[in-house]
Amino acid sequence: MYASLGRLSEARNMLETIGKSDVICCNAMIDGYMKFGDVEAAKDLFEIMKEKRVSSWNTMISGLCSNGMIPEAEKYFNEMPEKDEVSWSAMIDGYNKGGYSKEALEVFDQMQREEIKPGKFVISSALAACANVGALDQGKWIHAYMRRNRIVVDAVLGTSLVVMYAKCGRLDLAWDVFEKIKWKEVFSWNAMISGLSMHGRADDAIDLFLKMQRDNVKPNNITFVALLNACAHAGLVHEGLKYFVRMKREYLVEPTAEHYGCVVNLLGKAGYLKEAENLISSMPMKPNGAVWGALLGACRIHGNVELGEKVGEILLDLEPENSGRYMLLSNIYAKAGKWDKAQKVRTLMKERGLKTVTGRSIVDLNGVVHEFKAGDSSHPQMNDINLILEKIIQEIQLKGHQPDTSQVLFDIKRGERKRRSSTTAKSLL
Known part of the structure; x- marks a missing residue:
């Protein structure tokens, strides 16, 4: 209680009274330190703990991830004498939140190699990683795994699948999953509206919003973010302003x-x-x-x-x-x-x-995630990729389109004499 309220000195005094041999109390203290950013104190306490259970390691990993210390969390994860589902889920989720989605999928692959059956929360985190990197094939494999193992697609897993398919460009599969979710929560509706929005289907997003009301599901602030973004993508100024005004007046959602x-x-x-x-x-x-x-x-x-x-x-x-x-x-x-x-x-x-x-x-591509960085030519097939890009650029120019050359001109004016036009076109692609 003290730790959760940020009164860490009082929590620590209580812990000293009880004794550091109580694993549950030590875990609570470490969690409190992590939540309020005192990572060093959490590490010190963890080091002097006589008994470290899986839950103790999990608390450290989750806390380090929440403080943005992903490499350190990875170090603790690799040093764990044994892992449970929470351990894997914490590491995958931490990678996702830290922007390391590719690494999150690598951890998920490691689970498969060690023949550990992923549970609901691990699957949800892995689907989020697939969505972030556009790994459609791996996302499909996870969906097939769920079917094979008869894992119930509830609102949480269903929404994760909707987000994954929508972000990977398969709006048809996202819609199919959405329709099959038996008990839809408001976040399920939000995910589908957002998916329609990102694909420029504003009219469908508005229709789904109206259907949401007919099904007596109360929209929340995230619903209106998705709806307003849909209108912005499609240039529906009148409709967007109308819903912005109505969100507070009719739906009691404070902007x-x-x-x-x-x-x-x-x-x-x-x-x-x-x-x-x-x-x-x-x-x-x-x-x-x-x-x-x-x-x-x-x-x-x-x-x-x-x-x-x-x-x-x-x-x-x-x-x-x-x-x-x-x-x-x-x-x-x-x-x-x-x-x-x-x-x-x-x-x-x-x-x-x-x-x-x-x-x-x-x-x-075929289940393998390829990453490209601006200015980096380390990919083993870079020569072939460049040849294809040059052909695409030529096709674009034949159709009467030209890449934005403002940055190229700026560099020339600065006297940097770099041939940037090809690179600029490639980055646009």
Whole structure:
């Protein structure tokens, strides 16, 4: 109780009174330390524990993952004398949350090699990893495994399958799973609406939202995020604004900064930049970086340098460590031919010691996940890949399309004399 409330000194005093030989109390203390960020204290206590059960190791792994210390969590995981389902699930889930989805699938494969039957939570985490890297074949294998072992597809597993199939581009299979979920929870509906949204099927997303109400399922804040994003993708400004107004008035869902960001994105993409700016000014809470970022992105789309400069300055003050904001503002200047200002933004970024996040693409081919990074040519089939890309680029150009060359021109203006046009086209693909 003390640990869960963050009163760690009182919790530790209680533990000292009981004695460190009580494994359950030690686990509770370690969990408290981890939840409130005192990782070193958790490690120290773990080291002096006389008896370490599987649950003790699991607490350490989960805590390290939640604190973003994935490599250390992996070290503890590998050192465990024995593992249970929670151990595997904690490591896979930790990898997922830390952005290491490929490694999460490798751990899942290790489970198969050791002939450990995955349970519900491990399967759900593995499906999330498949969704993140687009590993459709592996996702299908997991679905087939569930059928073979007669694992009941409840709302949790069903939703995981819906998300996986939707993110892997198989909306038909996602829909099939959704229809077969016997007892659908609100998060199941949200997942399917989001899937339709990301594929640009806004009308179907709205129809499903209406069906959700007919089935007496109350929408929540996530439902409206999915719905507003669907409208933004399809340019349905009127419908999006209508649901934004109705969400509080009729559905009693209080709009958050995320909802305002969705509407700013909706208005901005459609070219209503002034209206988007006015909406930000009227927000009942302080606009965050995501809200301003949506407007800055719209400024780039529509080439509004004046507003982009204003919003960019706000963002650089608000998020001085976010390299993506500098890049976006620099690109706005470069697209408008304002090379001096673009150079100043890049110089400021360099002075602050910021680097751009390397672009990555992940492709699943015949069950093997291939990862590509911008500027990296280490893939063993890189020559063949480049030949195919050149052919694709030629086909694109024959159809009358040209890649965005603003970044290439910017580099030339800086005197970097690099042949970047081919690389830029490839990164777009």
